Amino acid sequence: MPLYQKISVDSNSVILIWKIAESFNNLFRAVVLKDNSLARLEGMKSESHQKGFLAVRMLLQEAGYTDFDLYYDEFGKPHLKDNKNISISHSYDFSVVMLSDKNIGIxxxxxxxxxxxxxxxxxxxxxxxxxxxxxxxxxxxxxxxxxxxxxxxxxxxxxxxxxxxxxxxxxxxxxxxxxxxxxxxxxxxxxxxxxxxxxxxxxxxxxxxxxx
The missing domain is CATH 3.90.470.20 (4'-phosphopantetheinyl transferase domain)
Incomplete structure (x- = not known):
């Protein structure tokens, strides 16, 4: 399904929410993954986690980014190459992403x-x-x-x-x-x-x- 909800927190902060109704294959075909993301996806044992991972990439695309703009530091914290702050969460039927100039968590x-x-x-x-x-x-x-x-x-x-x-x-x-x-x-x-x-x-x- 398309974007479930967008919350404009302030002029520089937004939350994007995806309700996962698609099949794994439909989500997989809708995104482009770099090699290490593909390896990470293939290593996930749960299809729910796989779909949550892919739904996050759908949200990135909604915000004008791709998987190639996202990287993780040595502590597992996500970052964007343009230095916009990002925080990510996934639980069962939903994935969420927050983008902001502030130091954020979601x-x-x-x-x-x-x-x-x-x-x-x-x-x-x-x-x-x-x-x-x-x-x-x-x-x-x-x-x-x-x-x-x-x-x-x-x-x-x-x-x-x-x-x-x-x-x-x-x-x-x-x-x-x-x-x-x-x-x-x-x-x-x-x-x-x-x-x-x-x-x-x-x-x-x-x-x-x-x-x-």
Whole structure:
């Protein structure tokens, strides 16, 4: 299918969302891949991951780029050759790309009951306790927090960062659709402006460094 949604964050930042309805073959025929991307694609065991990978390349084409404009550094962080900042996420039926002049991170997660079982591994006890006492928003809030921590890590993917011990979120309400986050790691204290939205059964989180 064509582009599912475009979110204009500001004059220099945009989010592109692709809902994956095509077959693998249709997606594969629609993009051109460099050799190392083709090798990476062939090494993926899951067709879902393969289709998500190809859908990201469809989004690049929507934005005027190709796979040849995209490269990854030694930490696995994506970059564009023209120095535009890019962040990428994929979850089951959707792939998303954010482009900006700011230092950005984006994450997309399917909302699932499973997150309740692992909540104490990434969220503060007080936050989990609060969510448990508001069951209607329990999964939604925890999914936002997980997405925030994933997105922050995509911005500052340094060895040793703990989701629970080093990335913190300011209390928020789901209907406010925004909050702030803090990375406090060794000699780094970086604040992030956070926005989030629900798209079908998924939670989308995007953020940027507040001094970028």
């Amino acid at each position: 994450d997309l997660e399917l909302r699932r009951d499973l997150i309740k079982k692992i909540a104490r591994k990434f969220a503060a006890e007080a936050f989990v306790y609060e969510c448990e006492n508001n069951s209607a928003e329990f999964i939604s809030k925890l999914t936002v927090v997980w997405g925030i921590k994933e997105a922050v890590f995509k911005v500052r993917n340094e060895v040793g960062i703990s989701f629970k011990d080093h990335i913190f979120t300011k209390p928020f309400e789901i209907n406010h659709s925004k909050t702030t986050a803090l990375l406090d790691f060794i000699d780094t204290k970086q604040e992030f402006m956070v926005h989030f939205a629900e798209i079908e059964n998924y939670t989308l989180v995007w953020l940027w460094e507040m001094n970028s």
